[in-house]
Amino acid sequence: MSAGIQLDDVCCDFGSFRAVDHATVDIKPGEFFSFLGPSGCGKTTILRMISGFIEPTSGVIRIGGQDVKGKRPNQRPTALIFQNLALFPLMPIWENIAFGLEMRGVDKAARRAKAEELLRLVDLPGAADKMVSQLSGGQKQRVAIARALAVEPSVMLLDEPLSALDLKLRQHMRAELRAIQKRTGVTFIYITHDQGEALAMSDRVGVMSQGRIQQIADPREIYNNPVNGFVASFVGENNIIDGTAGPAAGGLAGFDTALGGLRARISPEALGRPVKLYVRPEHTILTEAPGPENAVPVTVTEVSFEGAFISVLTQTETGKVLAAEIRNDGSATVPAIGAKLYASFSAERAALLPDATVRG
């Protein structure tokens, strides 16, 4: 059983500080939804409002269509996985996992059986009688997931659950979490400040900044069509160029810059607002002869060979640094440092974006 979650114009104030600012989002049953944003942007606050530890200052939260106002965490069909896991160190693993069942009055034999079953699900058979302190970080992670799943929640809430793990384990656990979510069909709301994690795991991502949800879309859309400068630069790398936009036609607009006249996409919402040009390094091409559009003469200053691609830093005549990434198809040539080249990009791949929507 999984449930959808709706946040309807939810705000949360701590004193005069607004931690969550008019958040509206509709998370579907069975969806893997991530909130992505830098530390302090209000992600944990959103999660704690959904789980019932904080009441929103205004707005409505619905779980499975029902307004949960005034309901305590133990009355909500949610299970929260804490950033520090918060396992109970004085209980053996199986009692940790069965804690929720014990609270529901399930008898001991059934609790034990359920704990064993969940331990198999999270790939930790045989750990039932160990103590928390005997497990590694990744194993504790799995126990925390099993403990939350034991109460058969309609919604799982995960607060940066992988942040304490090392890189390799993190990548492994990503796939694992995703698989558990698929297997159980439970709605997952996942919080992270790691864009790679959010993009790789989620059905949809909500990017947050300063308490506001900036964009809600699937990972491809977030990466390819960020709605503003904050989303563009938080999710992936960019060359950012200042300038002023000219009139738009057919979704494209001219852009006057110190590097000369450029052209890029512009969305209707951005029209008339101050914008900057954003183009990803992997869409920036280095050629000996000037490209057909948006060509800027540059000098190569730094080259690093990354294996799958070659990362090149260049400098324009005005001193502006532009980065480019050359995909290594096996025959790619590595430009020499000091080489005079042209950096260019197609207008379709560059976007004129306003800054983030901020509180005001």
Add this chain to the structure above:
Amino acid sequence: MLRRYGSGLTLLICLLVAFWLLMLVIVPNITLFEQSFRPYLPVTEIGGPRDVYSLDNFLKVFNGDTQITLFGRSFAIPVHVLTFALTILYSILVTLICFALAYPLAYYMAKIVNPKTLPTLLLLLFIPLWVSEVLRAFAWWIILALKGPLNSLLLFTGVIDKPVRWIVDYNGVVIGLVYTYVLFMLFPIYNAVQSLDTNQIEAAEDLGAPWWKIHLKIVMPHAKPGIASGAVMVFMLSAGSLLVPSILGSTTSQWFTQTIDQWFKDALDWNTASAYALLLLILCTVFVSLAMWLFKVKLSDIAK
């Protein structure tokens, strides 16, 4: 230490500590220990043929029976054994009351109160400690007196219609001991609860635990060492207290320390007094060890 203070000062400090331990702790206790096995004799006979080691002083607790009624049946029991049993019993009661008062307050201070107001709260708790123990005991004696402020207040508000005699049996002693030693329960529990990760409390609630199960299954097990050391301290201090039972006792209350005191001061029989004191120490220690074993508390937990 040697490098910081130089050899002269270090030697002095070591000597002072050694003196303290030897002359003020070890020697007096060994003397009492040794005395307790010897009979009480006129000065001229000390060292004489009758001055031999025996357990006679200890066995004096079994002298002189008194009648008590328990569950409708009447028993004969040695007076001093009864006093000892009641001392232990009421010390347990004091410990339980202290726990009942201190635990909620400790939890409140550690997990609920705004950290900014905590220093004020601590100050309020400490202020009574600035007044001497004697004065505090007398203050309670005055408060609880038949024509004292407590009765006046209760009469005035109409809770009672004639004055209540508060200091009967062990009431006064229990109230006085609770008041004197409750902080010894509060602070160890406060420290223990404070070290509990608040997320664990929230995790338990999130998993469906009602508030009292959170305390029973999460907070109390975590705070067990603090509760144990608080309980041991309050129990030992109560059982060993002389001042409070002397001031707040009634005509029908007798504390074992008062019996010891009578051997010392009224009978001038230091030997028997020493034996009784030793007995109290040993039996309390046994009792505490038993309780710790029962509640599965390790000594190393308490020492933390």
